[in-house]
Amino acid sequence: MKKIFLLLLLSGLISLGISSYTTVSINPILKKTVHYIGPRVMGSKVQLEDAKLSTLSGYGSLQNVYLGNPVGFPRGHCIQIGAIDVDMLPSSIGTGTIIINDLTIKDMDIAFITQRKENNFALLLQNLRRKLPEAPVFPPNPSKEIDYANVIGNRYVIKNVHIISPSVSGSMPKPQKANFSVMMDDMNFSDIGAPEHGVPFLVALEQILAKIENRVRYAVMDTYARYKNY
Numbered sequence: 001m002k003k004i005f006l007l008l009l010l011s012g013l014i015s016l017g018i019s020s021y022t023t024v025s026i027n028p029i030l031k032k033t034v035h036y037i038g039p040r041v042m043g044s045k046v047q048l049e050d051a052k053l054s055t056l057s058g059y060g061s062l063q064n065v066y067l068g069n070p071v072g073f074p075r076g077h078c079i080q081i082g083a084i085d086v087d088m089l090p091s092s093i094g095t096g097t098i099i100i101n102d103l104t105i106k107d108m109d110i111a112f113i114t115q116r117k118e119n120n121f122a123l124l125l126q127n128l129r130r131k132l133p134e135a136p137v138f139p140p141n142p143s144k145e146i147d148y149a150n151v152i153g154n155r156y157v158i159k160n161v162h163i164i165s166p167s168v169s170g171s172m173p174k175p176q177k178a179n180f181s182v183m184m185d186d187m188n189f190s191d192i193g194a195p196e197h198g199v200p201f202l203v204a205l206e207q208i209l210a211k212i213e214n215r216v217r218y219a220v221m222d223t224y225a226r227y228k229n230y
Helices: 002-016 027-042 120-129 201-229
Strands: 046-053 059-068 077-088 097-112 155-164 167-171 179-183 187-192
Touching: 027 046, 027 120, 077 120, 097 120, 097 201, 120 201, 155 201, 167 201, 179 201, 187 201
Parallel strands: 097 155, 097 167
Antiparallel strands: 046 059, 059 077, 077 097, 155 187, 167 179
């Protein structure tokens, strides 16, 4: 829980920025956070090349995001993203609930690997879900809904998520084991965290990744079916 608290606290500091500047480079802080805490949350190598945020306009960008494969899978990336553009509501910065109007993800490539009936994407999601906030009750009750207003740190509502021209690559199951790479349709998700009136950063991330994984599974299954028909 201490690691989760540090991540949520730091995400809040990043969101607040330094109001005395029009454009704030948060690269040094964010890179250290991603490289140190990211692997402990995701169970894999996590890297971020650069990040910038304008606290007056609410616009920001993350450049070259890398999420490696979990332990037990070949070295290399599971998810690689060229850029993430962020459009926040400036008046929400510092209120405790950050409103992100648009999150645009560009050049996302997913390497889908199935190994021993598990795939790398699903395993990363499992690792992340183990770090999510739990309902503050005793004894623990997994079915109890969490009041995220009582969770320390900023909460997030993401109105629109737009993923432009994502791609997925992988290999066919035995005996063919042929490699494939396909372009997927654009993905559009809306109202992340809205039903809960804002969710912690890790919860928002889990909701987005879960939706992406569902689309990826469909694309891979469709590719398998097409390959068998040839």
